[in-house]
Amino acid sequence: MAAGAETFSLREVLVAFTACVSEQREVRVDPYLAGWKGLVRFLNCLGTIFSFISKDAVTKIEIIENYRNSDQREKYLTVQSMVEYELANGLVDLQKRSEHPDSGCRTFLRLHRALHWLQMFLEGLRTGEDNSKTSVICSETYNASLANYHPWIIRKAAGVAFCALPTRNTFLETMNVGTAEEAVAMLGEALPYICEVYKITEELYAQHKLLDLP
Numbered sequence: 001m002a003a004g005a006e007t008f009s010l011r012e013v014l015v016a017f018t019a020c021v022s023e024q025r026e027v028r029v030d031p032y033l034a035g036w037k038g039l040v041r042f043l044n045c046l047g048t049i050f051s052f053i054s055k056d057a058v059t060k061i062e063i064i065e066n067y068r069n070s071d072q073r074e075k076y077l078t079v080q081s082m083v084e085y086e087l088a089n090g091l092v093d094l095q096k097r098s099e100h101p102d103s104g105c106r107t108f109l110r111l112h113r114a115l116h117w118l119q120m121f122l123e124g125l126r127t128g129e130d131n132s133k134t135s136v137i138c139s140e141t142y143n144a145s146l147a148n149y150h151p152w153i154i155r156k157a158a159g160v161a162f163c164a165l166p167t168r169n170t171f172l173e174t175m176n177v178g179t180a181e182e183a184v185a186m187l188g189e190a191l192p193y194i195c196e197v198y199k200i201t202e203e204l205y206a207q208h209k210l211l212d213l214p
């Protein structure tokens with residue numbers, strides 16, 4: 001484990017995702033990005049072999065943060081308002097990346113797909129045997145989700161990086177919430193919130209036929 005792992009707290013990440021859904025069942029962008037930033041911090045602690053993954057995640061987080069810091073920041077308060085605003089103003093490339101290669105909708109979709117992987121990965125960790133291999137949980141859940149959207153070279157590089165993951169119990173203890181059992185209990189509490197964020201976003205994107213944005 002690389003230096004800096006002590007700065008990661010699973011609790012902070014999970015609190016961010018639990019704060020995502022508003023009373024109107026809208027997905028708030030700021031806590032969503034805060035959750036991803038915490039996860040990237042954790043990924044960076046796992047070693048430089050994961051840098052190509054964290055760099056891509058950071059690029060996408062920054063694209064959306066830039067919208068949140070722009071004059072149109074209010075339009076990007078929730079995923080619902082972002083979709084409405086970008087579609088109404090022709091700001092999304094629907095067929096092919098051209099005039100709006102980094103729309104909020106397209107960029108958010110990449111994180112949304114990664115959230116599906118995260119949901120399955122955390123569930124795999126939570127329910128895995130004490131001595132199960134994190135690398136196996138990670139590659140199985142990746143192959144069942146995100147890998148479907150990645151070219152061969154990325155899938156290959158990801159597969160190599162997964163081999164560097166520590167065992168399940170070391171991994172759980174790195175989350176800084178106490179013992180492996182305590183980390184498992186916290187995952188059990190938080191996963192329904194992550195699932196809810198995923199479900200709401202998936203329904204919204206399906207409703208607007210945005211699930212295949214180039």
Ligand SMILES: CCCCCCCC/C=C\CCCCCCCC(=O)N[C@@H](COP(=O)(O)O)[C@H](O)/C=C/CCCCCCCCCCCCC
Nearest residue numbers: 010039040042043052053056057110111114138146154158
């Ligand atoms: C609660 C703590 C335990 C969980 C710790 C998980 C830490 C994960 C942190 C970040 C995950 C990274 C999310 C990556 C977003 C990838 C978005 C994406 O799909 N990008 C591709 C497509 O983008 P465009 O080309 O269309 O712009 C891009 O090609 C990807 C490049 C990089 C490779 C992505 C591989 C993703 C593997 C996800 C597994 C991460 C392994 C973490 C190990 C615990």
